[in-house]
Amino acid sequence: MLALMQYYLSKDFTVFLARSAEEALEVLQREQLHAVVSDQNLGDGLMGVDLLKRVSELQPHAARILVTASQKLEDAQKAINEARVNHFLTKPFTEQELKNTVGQAVHNAALVAIRDKMVQELKEQLGLRPAKPAAGRSPPSSTRIKTVEPRAPDARGGANQSLIPESERLAFRDGLTGLYNHRYFQEALSAGLLSARRREQKLMLVLVDIDGFRRFNLSRGYAEGDKLLRRVAQLVTELMEDPVTHARSDNSSEIAARYDWDVFGVVLCNADVERARTYAEKLRKAVEELDFPEGTGGGQGEVTVSAAISVFPDPARSEQDLISFAEKALRASKLVGPNRVVIATQG
Numbered sequence: 001m002l003a004l005m006q007y008y009l010s011k012d013f014t015v016f017l018a019r020s021a022e023e024a025l026e027v028l029q030r031e032q033l034h035a036v037v038s039d040q041n042l043g044d045g046l047m048g049v050d051l052l053k054r055v056s057e058l059q060p061h062a063a064r065i066l067v068t069a070s071q072k073l074e075d076a077q078k079a080i081n082e083a084r085v086n087h088f089l090t091k092p093f094t095e096q097e098l099k100n101t102v103g104q105a106v107h108n109a110a111l112v113a114i115r116d117k118m119v120q121e122l123k124e125q126l127g128l129r130p131a132k133p134a135a136g137r138s139p140p141s142s143t144r145i146k147t148v149e150p151r152a153p154d155a156r157g158g159a160n161q162s163l164i165p166e167s168e169r170l171a172f173r174d175g176l177t178g179l180y181n182h183r184y185f186q187e188a189l190s191a192g193l194l195s196a197r198r199r200e201q202k203l204m205l206v207l208v209d210i211d212g213f214r215r216f217n218l219s220r221g222y223a224e225g226d227k228l229l230r231r232v233a234q235l236v237t238e239l240m241e242d243p244v245t246h247a248r249s250d251n252s253s254e255i256a257a258r259y260d261w262d263v264f265g266v267v268l269c270n271a272d273v274e275r276a277r278t279y280a281e282k283l284r285k286a287v288e289e290l291d292f293p294e295g296t297g298g299g300q301g302e303v304t305v306s307a308a309i310s311v312f313p314d315p316a317r318s319e320q321d322l323i324s325f326a327e328k329a330l331r332a333s334k335l336v337g338p339n340r341v342v343i344a345t346q347g
Contacts, residue, residue, distance in 0.1 A: 185257035
């Protein structure tokens with residue numbers, strides 16, 4: 001099984017093969033990894049959970065994937081509690097299941113690396129601590145893997161802001177809305193595209209613009225404008241749910257950010273046009289029905305949004321295409337009229 005996994009994964013990742021827990025620990029000592037995959041039964045009485053627990057201690061940001069034949073809830077709970085395992089591969093699994101699981105884990109790890117880099121840069125700028133790279137460790141690479149799955153950043157922002165460390169908030173959160181800021185959005189979009197290419201999946205970019213926001217600011221005042229931005233940002237994240245089950249998604253591949261002054265950006269990985277359109281229409285309708293200022297009963301219909309959806313890999317082929325096509329579609333839509341959702345076409 002090891003040789004087969006290496007064959008499938010080496011097409012997209014640099015793979016370090018370890019035939020024992022001892023060899024795996026040697027690799028962990030000399031290489032910086034984004035993911036570690038371990039069978040539950042390692043032989044000689046050793047268990048995969050024990051190895052992954054050591055992984056969580058040595059390289060806490062490395063994703064951890066446990067390969068197991070067990071479907072017992074108590075086994076999964078032990079793996080989650082003791083080794084912080086958040087990805088499982090149940091035997092027998094297909095090549096596609098293996099690639100999807102590892103690909104998602106590496107993508108999550110890349111986002112965590114981006115987050116930590118931004119926090120570290122901010123701390124250095126503020127003089128909180130000097131930059132000290134770990135001795136004997138090479139810098140993280142999204143193409144390096146041993147075995148898989150880090151804790152992903154909260155894709156929502158906005159909620160539970162008091163639980164976010166101040167350094168993290170300053171580094172990649174927008175101060176007004178609590179969503180991710182523009183820089184993190186760009187980094188996450190790049191990571192999402194890399195993952196989508198590897199896994200041959202679609203990626204949707206949704207840009208949401210508050211119609212007539214400048215006029216609203218002038219007539220109501222900037223304080224009310226800030227309240228409106230926060231309220232729309234809240235809706236942007238609340239409505240990021242599965243369109244079939246209507247359950248809130250915890251998938252870190254869904255990133256919501258404040259893209260510009262009155263524009264929000266949403267990245268939906270491994271989603272189709274219908275998923276993006278359903279989300280954008282629900283958001284448009286929710287804003288249209290917004291009673292703002294809240295409690296007045298007379299504000300419905302005063303605030304609206306326009307949204308543009310850009311699709312990778314067709315027609316957009318790159319990050320620049322995704323953004324350019326969405327921005328052009330948004331501008332063209334506003335010339336026709338506000339309060340609508342459009343699909344971006346090439347150019």
